[in-house]
Amino acid sequence: MKSKTGVLLGRLMRNIMRSPDTIITVAITPIMMMLLFVYVFGGAIETGTDNYVNYLLPGILLMAIASGVAYTSLRLFTDVKSGLMARFITMPIKRSSVLWAHVLTSLVSNALTVVVVILVALLMGFRSSADILDWLVVAGILGMFTLALTWLAVIPGLTASSMEGATAYSYPLVFLPFISSAFVPTETMPKIVRAFAENQPVTSIVNAIRALLYEGSVGNDIWIALAWCVGIMVIAYFFASKAFKRQLG
Amino acid sequence: MSNAAISVKGLKKSFKDKEVLKGVDFEVQRGEIYALLGSNGAGKTTIVNILSTLMKPDGGEVRICGFDAQRQPEHVRQSISLTGQFAAIDGMLTGRENLMMIAKLRGVSNPAQVADNLLAKFSLTDAANRRTDQYSGGMKRRIDIAMSLIGTPAVIFLDEPTTGLDPEARIEVWDTVKELAGGGTTILLTTQYLEEAEQLADRIAILHGGKIITTGTLTELKEMFPPTKVEYIEKQPTLEEIFLAIIGKKEEM
Numbered sequence: 001m002k003s004k005t006g007v008l009l010g011r012l013m014r015n016i017m018r019s020p021d022t023i024i025t026v027a028i029t030p031i032m033m034m035l036l037f038v039y040v041f042g043g044a045i046e047t048g049t050d051n052y053v054n055y056l057l058p059g060i061l062l063m064a065i066a067s068g069v070a071y072t073s074l075r076l077f078t079d080v081k082s083g084l085m086a087r088f089i090t091m092p093i094k095r096s097s098v099l100w101a102h103v104l105t106s107l108v109s110n111a112l113t114v115v116v117v118i119l120v121a122l123l124m125g126f127r128s129s130a131d132i133l134d135w136l137v138v139a140g141i142l143g144m145f146t147l148a149l150t151w152l153a154v155i156p157g158l159t160a161s162s163m164e165g166a167t168a169y170s171y172p173l174v175f176l177p178f179i180s181s182a183f184v185p186t187e188t189m190p191k192i193v194r195a196f197a198e199n200q201p202v203t204s205i206v207n208a209i210r211a212l213l214y215e216g217s218v219g220n221d222i223w224i225a226l227a228w229c230v231g232i233m234v235i236a237y238f239f240a241s242k243a244f245k246r247q248l249g
Numbered sequence: 250m251s252n253a254a255i256s257v258k259g260l261k262k263s264f265k266d267k268e269v270l271k272g273v274d275f276e277v278q279r280g281e282i283y284a285l286l287g288s289n290g291a292g293k294t295t296i297v298n299i300l301s302t303l304m305k306p307d308g309g310e311v312r313i314c315g316f317d318a319q320r321q322p323e324h325v326r327q328s329i330s331l332t333g334q335f336a337a338i339d340g341m342l343t344g345r346e347n348l349m350m351i352a353k354l355r356g357v358s359n360p361a362q363v364a365d366n367l368l369a370k371f372s373l374t375d376a377a378n379r380r381t382d383q384y385s386g387g388m389k390r391r392i393d394i395a396m397s398l399i400g401t402p403a404v405i406f407l408d409e410p411t412t413g414l415d416p417e418a419r420i421e422v423w424d425t426v427k428e429l430a431g432g433g434t435t436i437l438l439t440t441q442y443l444e445e446a447e448q449l450a451d452r453i454a455i456l457h458g459g460k461i462i463t464t465g466t467l468t469e470l471k472e473m474f475p476p477t478k479v480e481y482i483e484k485q486p487t488l489e490e491i492f493l494a495i496i497g498k499k500e501e502m
Contacts (some may be wrong), residue, residue, distance in 0.1 A: 007353045015341045018380075083337035087396070090301045090331040092323065093354055 004093045008101030009108075012075060016109050022071055026109075027116045030064035034117070037183060038124060045184055053126045057118070058209035059182020062202055063174055064113050065146050069153040070170035072106040076157025077166035080247070089247075099154065099244055106150040107143065114142060128213040138212050141222070144229035145205060149173065151236035158243040182206050201228035253312070254279045254404050254435035255300065260309035262295055269295050271459030272309070277437060277452075279403075282430050284450035285439045291456045293439035294334060297408045300437070301331040314403050330402040334409050336393040340382030344373050344392050347381055348399065355400035367395040371425065387418025394425055398434075405429070407438045411445060416489050417496060423448055 016022050034056060037045075042052040049055050079085040079102075088098045118126070130138070153170070160166035177183070179193060180202035186194050197203055204224040211219025255277040262270040269292040277283040287293050298304040300311055302322040311318035314328040331337075338347050345364050352360030368374045371391045376384060381392055390410060397405055407426065411419040426449050429436060440446055446453045447467055454464040465473065486494070 004354055007350060011339060011342065011346075011350050014346070015339070018341050082340075083333040083335045084339060086301075086303055086333050087331060087337040088354070090303060090326055090329065091351075091354055092326045 005097040005101050005104065008088070008098060009104050012101060012105040013108060015075070016071075016105070023109075023113070026064065026068045026071065027113050029067055030060045030113075030117050031120050033063060034060045034121065034124065047185055051125060051127065053121055053124045054128070054214060055210075056183065057121050057126055058206040058213070059177040059180065059202065060121070061114055061117060061142060061209075062145065062182065062205060063177050064117050065110050065142065066149060066170060066173040066176070068110045068113050069106055069146065069149040069173075070167045071109070072102055072150050072153040073157035073160070073166040073170070074163065075105070076102055076154060077160055077163060080158060085247070095244075099240075102154065102157075103147070103150050106153070107146055110146045111143075129216055130213045131216070134212045134216060137218065137222075138209055141205060141208060141225060141229070144226065144233070148229045148232040148236060151233055151240050154240035155236065155243050158240070158247055176200060176202050177206075180206060201225070201232070204228060252279060253277060254281070254314055255283075255437060256310075256312040257296075257300070258310045260296065260299065260311065261307045262292070262299065262304070263307055268459060270306075273456070273459070273461055275454050275461055275464060277404075277435055279435055280433045281451045282426070282436045282438060282449055284446035284453045285437065285456050286441070286443065286446045286453055287439070287456035288441055292459060293441075293456060294408055296456075297331070297333075297406045297437070297439060301329055301406055302326060303331075328403045330397040330400075330405050332394055332397045332405065332407050332410065334412065336389040338381045338389060338393055338396065341380060343378050344368060344381055344384070344388075345377040347392060347396060351396045351399045357400050363399060367398065370428075371395045385418065386414050387421045390414060390418065390422050391425055394422070394429075398429070402434070404435045404437065407436060409439055409441065411440070411442070416493060419445075420493075 034053070037056055038053055042056075045052065047055045076085075079088075085098065089095050152173075156166050156169050179197050180186070180200060181197065182202060186197045186203065189197055204221040205228065207221035208219055208225040211217050211221065253276040255275075257273055257275050260270050260273040261268075273292075273296060275283075285293050285296065295304065299306050300313065300318060302318055302325050305319065313325045316324040316328065318325050339350070342350065345368060348364035348367055349360050352363045357363050365374075365377075368377045371394070373388065373392060373395070376388060381389060384392065394407070394410070410426065411422050414422065423445070426436065426438070430449075430451075438446075438449060450467075452464060452466055453470060454461045456462075463470065463473070471477075
């Protein structure tokens with residue numbers, strides 16, 4: 001059955017590689033954000049570090065992933081509407097492999113985007129003291145974050161009645177990093193905003209990644225970050241499975 | 250157990266308050282082309298969805314090649330292939346890639362060979378390496394039907410195979426279906442065009458008001474209903490006949 005998921009994964013990856021606009025939109029937006037914040041706003045932002053690219057990168061990566069998973073909704077929506085989904089699930093293959101192919105595609109394509117964004121950041125002066133183990137943990141956190149948001153993306157992908165509806169949910173996700181520690185320290189924010197910023201998933205994930213990349217430690221935030229990812233993933237998976245079952249009648 | 254490829258008894262299905270199927274019964278013999286004829290909204294697609302395990306009925310029994318659609322859906326899926334109302338193809342892939350994908354999913358040996366044979370059979374060899382979103386409506390339908398043949402399923406569902414096609418493409422698809430008929434595959438076809446049922450089906454069932462109101466071969470249906478009248482009328486060519494004559498694709502009736 002694994003090979004069937006592989007066939008479906010291959011199909012979706014081929015789709016992505018043949019629509020360069022997908023890759024460009026997903027990678028370009030966070031890169032533009034990074035350029036904007038570093039070269040336009042950066043000079044005026046007081047973060048207490050001399051390397052603002054370093055400060056910014058973790059939040060930018062989360063932003064890239066949040067906009068990338070919207071395409072999972074879009075691809076699922078297209079499959080349902082075109083009848084390909086019906087074709088696949090009436091074939092003698094495991095039905096879950098149809099869904100997993102989409103989820104794995106999201107992991108692979110988002111990993112590619114993250115690599116591209118990191119390469120651009122390197123050109124802009126990003127430097128890290130992290131060793132290979134730290135990097136692996138960072139990859140793990142980003143992977144978990146991608147999985148959590150992808151399962152969330154599956155729900156509108158299966159249930160939306162229009163293309164706009166399928167992708168609209170991702171807008172708040174893309175903007176979540178703005179009200180977090182991703183761009184500026186939370187200390188300067190008004191009380192209520194600060195309370196929100198410090199208790200939403202992006203801040204803990206950003207702080208955990210910063211600790212790994214620049215302090216060589218896992219920091220205190222990693223468990224909160226992981227709890228957020230696992231929590232979102234479990235709940236989203238539950239509702240996504242329900243939506244998929246309904247899809248099957 | 251009967252020799253029926255498809256056996257449907259007392260099939261019921263409602264959507265919210267609307268009772269779409271009110272006890273549908275029919276049997277399709279192996280190798281037969283059976284047309285479900287009905288107007289829009291008669292419940293043809295609902296029947297196909299239930300028979301292809303996409304949807305659960307509220308009541309009744311469905312057997313495909315002897316397997317119960319509700320209790321043994323995996324076995325049913327081994328025996329069927331669904332060609333839905335819209336060509337279910339991946340537009341970003343070429344014709345050959347679409348066929349190869351299904352061949353690999355069905356686990357047939359030598360997928361490349363299977364794909365090439367089907368491309369030749371459906372006169373799509375020249376378009377094999379073009380993306381299917383550039384295909385014409387008729388070509389899309391043909392590759393769609395070709396995908397459904399992979400793995401030689403015993404029963405094929407064709408849900409309104411020519412809806413939305415131009416007359417030329419419709420004849421292309423009819424020729425394809427006629428060819429399949431010779432191969433011993435059982436085909437359940439839904440259509441809202443009388444002419445399509447007449448052209449393709451061995452037996453025709455008329456679905457109306459949630460039930461099959463009559464079944465038979467075309468000859469039987471003709472005998473049952475309005476008596477033959479002899480009338481002399483001047484036969485004017487229809488616009489469709491003119492169109493087809495001009496483009497030189499007129500099919501002999």
